[in-house]
Amino acid sequence: MNENILMETERLFLRTWQDKDIAPFAEMCADPVVMRYFPDVMTREKTEQLVSRCIEKQEKDGFCMAPVEVKSTGEFLGFVGLNTPTYAAPLPFEPCVEIGWRLKQSSWGKGYASEAANAWLRFGFETVGLDEIVAFTIPANEPSQRVMQRIGMRRDPEGDFLHPSLPEDHPVALHVLYRLSRSDWDKRENGVV
Numbered sequence: 001m002n003e004n005i006l007m008e009t010e011r012l013f014l015r016t017w018q019d020k021d022i023a024p025f026a027e028m029c030a031d032p033v034v035m036r037y038f039p040d041v042m043t044r045e046k047t048e049q050l051v052s053r054c055i056e057k058q059e060k061d062g063f064c065m066a067p068v069e070v071k072s073t074g075e076f077l078g079f080v081g082l083n084t085p086t087y088a089a090p091l092p093f094e095p096c097v098e099i100g101w102r103l104k105q106s107s108w109g110k111g112y113a114s115e116a117a118n119a120w121l122r123f124g125f126e127t128v129g130l131d132e133i134v135a136f137t138i139p140a141n142e143p144s145q146r147v148m149q150r151i152g153m154r155r156d157p158e159g160d161f162l163h164p165s166l167p168e169d170h171p172v173a174l175h176v177l178y179r180l181s182r183s184d185w186d187k188r189e190n191g192v193v
Contacts, residue, residue, distance in 0.1 A: 006066055007119045013069045014080065014116055017055050021067050022048060024076045028104045037141040039172055057083065062128065065100060068116050078103035080116035082124050082133070089164035093177065096134050097124060101147065113147045121151060125185045135178045136161075145176065152188050153178035 007014040022044075028034050029042035029050075042050070058064040065081040080101040085091055099120055101113045124130045135153055137144045145155075159177035166173040 007123060009115045009119050011071055012112065012116055013071055014066050014119060015069060017051050017067055021076055022051060028078055033105055037138050039166060077107040077112055080113060080120060082120050087164045091164065092161050093159055097130055098134050114150045117151045121185060125182050131182050133180050136175045138172045139174060139176050148178040153180045
């Protein structure tokens with residue numbers, strides 16, 4: 001297997017960051033439709049900084065938000081992966097590992113986010129040995145919440161929170177929390193759920 005490939009699924013390669021990813025990722029992060037549930041679009045400079053942080057986290061933690069590529073075409077779709085959050089103030093449920101994704105518009109509705117996320121969940125629970133993986137987004141981001149539900153996560157309404165990097169009155173400050181425990185993952189993988 002190519003040393004750049006972290007994992008593969010039926011249709012996708014989940015791989016390390018490469019220089020060729022910067023331009024399409026910057027274009028995606030500057031797209032107001034892709035970024036509609038985030039505080040703002042990102043400049044190329046901020047996108048490059050995000051990629052640098054991802055590479056550092058891969059080296060430090062053994063995982064990161066990693067590029068997703070279509071096996072059959074080599075097309076860059078965006079990223080999916082695991083992340084240990086590092087904000088100025090802690091999240092109310094830290095320590096934690098989150099799963100997340102950001103894909104370009106042309107890839108939406110094809111099951112890529114769920115396919116890649118399931119591979120990362122398997123890695124998190126079965127390789128890293130995590131006890132729980134969380135996901136969060138704003139209430140209006142129903143597409144991401146549907147992915148969270150499809151991959152077996154459950155909403156924790158008691159865990160909803162204001163994002164520590166945003167002012168409390170910011171339009172996207174309120175976040176909903178989803179959780180998946182290792183025991184629920186094991187039940188699902190063994191056909192118990």
